[in-house]
Amino acid sequence: MSDDTIFALSSGAPPAAIGVIRISGSGAGDAGRALAGDLPEPRRAAVRSLRNSEGELLDEALVLWFPGPGSATGEDLLEFHCHGGRAIVAAVKRTLASRVGLREAEPGEFTRRAFANGRIDLAEAEGLADLLEAETELQRASALAMAGGTLSRQANLWREELLALSAIVEASLDFSDEDDVDELPPSFTSRLREFSGEVAQWLSRPTAERLKDGYRIVLAGPPNAGKSSLFNALTESQGAIISPHAGTTRDLIERSVAISGVPLTFVDTAGLREEGAEEIEAIGIARARDALETADCVLWLGEEGQGPPQAWEIETKVDLPDRPGKASAVSRVSAETGSGIGELVEKLVRTARDAMPRPGETALNRRQRRLVSELGIALAGAGRVSDPLLVAERLRTGRLALDALVGRTSTEDMLDGLFGRFCIGK
Ligand SMILES: Nc1nc2c(ncn2[C@@H]2O[C@H](COP(=O)(O)OP(=O)(O)OP(=O)(O)O)[C@@H](O)[C@H]2O)c(=O)[nH]1
Ligand SMILES: [K+]
Ligand SMILES: [Mg+2]
Numbered sequence: 001m002s003d004d005t006i007f008a009l010s011s012g013a014p015p016a017a018i019g020v021i022r023i024s025g026s027g028a029g030d031a032g033r034a035l036a037g038d039l040p041e042p043r044r045a046a047v048r049s050l051r052n053s054e055g056e057l058l059d060e061a062l063v064l065w066f067p068g069p070g071s072a073t074g075e076d077l078l079e080f081h082c083h084g085g086r087a088i089v090a091a092v093k094r095t096l097a098s099r100v101g102l103r104e105a106e107p108g109e110f111t112r113r114a115f116a117n118g119r120i121d122l123a124e125a126e127g128l129a130d131l132l133e134a135e136t137e138l139q140r141a142s143a144l145a146m147a148g149g150t151l152s153r154q155a156n157l158w159r160e161e162l163l164a165l166s167a168i169v170e171a172s173l174d175f176s177d178e179d180d181v182d183e184l185p186p187s188f189t190s191r192l193r194e195f196s197g198e199v200a201q202w203l204s205r206p207t208a209e210r211l212k213d214g215y216r217i218v219l220a221g222p223p224n225a226g227k228s229s230l231f232n233a234l235t236e237s238q239g240a241i242i243s244p245h246a247g248t249t250r251d252l253i254e255r256s257v258a259i260s261g262v263p264l265t266f267v268d269t270a271g272l273r274e275e276g277a278e279e280i281e282a283i284g285i286a287r288a289r290d291a292l293e294t295a296d297c298v299l300w301l302g303e304e305g306q307g308p309p310q311a312w313e314i315e316t317k318v319d320l321p322d323r324p325g326k327a328s329a330v331s332r333v334s335a336e337t338g339s340g341i342g343e344l345v346e347k348l349v350r351t352a353r354d355a356m357p358r359p360g361e362t363a364l365n366r367r368q369r370r371l372v373s374e375l376g377i378a379l380a381g382a383g384r385v386s387d388p389l390l391v392a393e394r395l396r397t398g399r400l401a402l403d404a405l406v407g408r409t410s411t412e413d414m415l416d417g418l419f420g421r422f423c424i425g426k
Contacts, residue, residue: 074117
């Protein structure tokens, strides 16, 4: 990592009411003094006149000074809260860039420094990134829990439990030259089992990707079944072309919407038919079949029982008098009159919500999930062997997974923790 002092506009693109420019690094204080004359007391906002190196007034701004290491990045950190006009923000940035040792920050560089300086761990950093990308309420709540350290705290509890279990194993190793003491106590086995159960419970939760990508609902059925009409009604859009011509839709049409804070992605597809499709439509049908594979839920508008397993039978065009009914219909709708659409949306939202992480519940992303499952495998492994040396080895594997989870690289403090728990007269 470079020791440059970095700066960036940390608020939204100008023009805006205010423009927050942050400067982090050893040169932040000098840069602040150069532009603002002097710095306010740490952590107190004060108004200052910002000037360039020629002494020309750039703006009247609020200045905040956070000396390191107790700052967000762990370094000296300065904030200018300027007026958010384009020219003002550009002039302040230009003045900063002209100073030796200062440069514009790379994407994510403030957070990266916060991590490097131990102000946040990896899981929190990941949560923060998700938080900034969150588009729906559910995403926001879950990311906030992650950024707030829910997983990190859990990882630390798991870590302590691993160390405690390791201490028990170590103790049994110490006495193993005496007779019959290389057996692990029954309490060890029950603690290990409880621990495994807790890890399994985390792994059984819906993943963060589900939250990010949205719950995928694919509309499928034969040509002219009314898929595109229903798609438009569900997404309240005119995204798909509707016509009485069979084979109108060829490509997949996707639209993501958030309903009651739940991210849903609707996918309209080409009508499925075995024969009579011309070349382009045939490609569309192949794509439709692929879409069915990745669907979280299929709305089947075709003949009853002819859809993929688990698909929701949808009876559509209910405004027409002589249509074939569906005994097992989950929903009866008309895209024409709008009847039944609201109820179908409600059902979908309920189902999707159940498949998503609970509000405020920390959802593991792919990386975190892989490491937590490595921990789970290590615990299961420890439960299957009786040789204390092998048990100790499995527990160590679990610790490595946890360290990777929070981005800890050294194992030094792990050993400190382990021996710090040793209170059996050693
Ligand atoms: N009366 C009535 N007509 C409907 C309804 N839904 C669709 N239609 C009509 O059915 C025809 C086909 O509708 P589409 O939505 O294009 O059907 P599709 O399944 O997307 O067709 P393809 O894309 O060709 O596979 C159109 O003429 C629509 O106006 C409905 O609820 N009521
Ligand atoms: K059609
Ligand atoms: Mg269509």
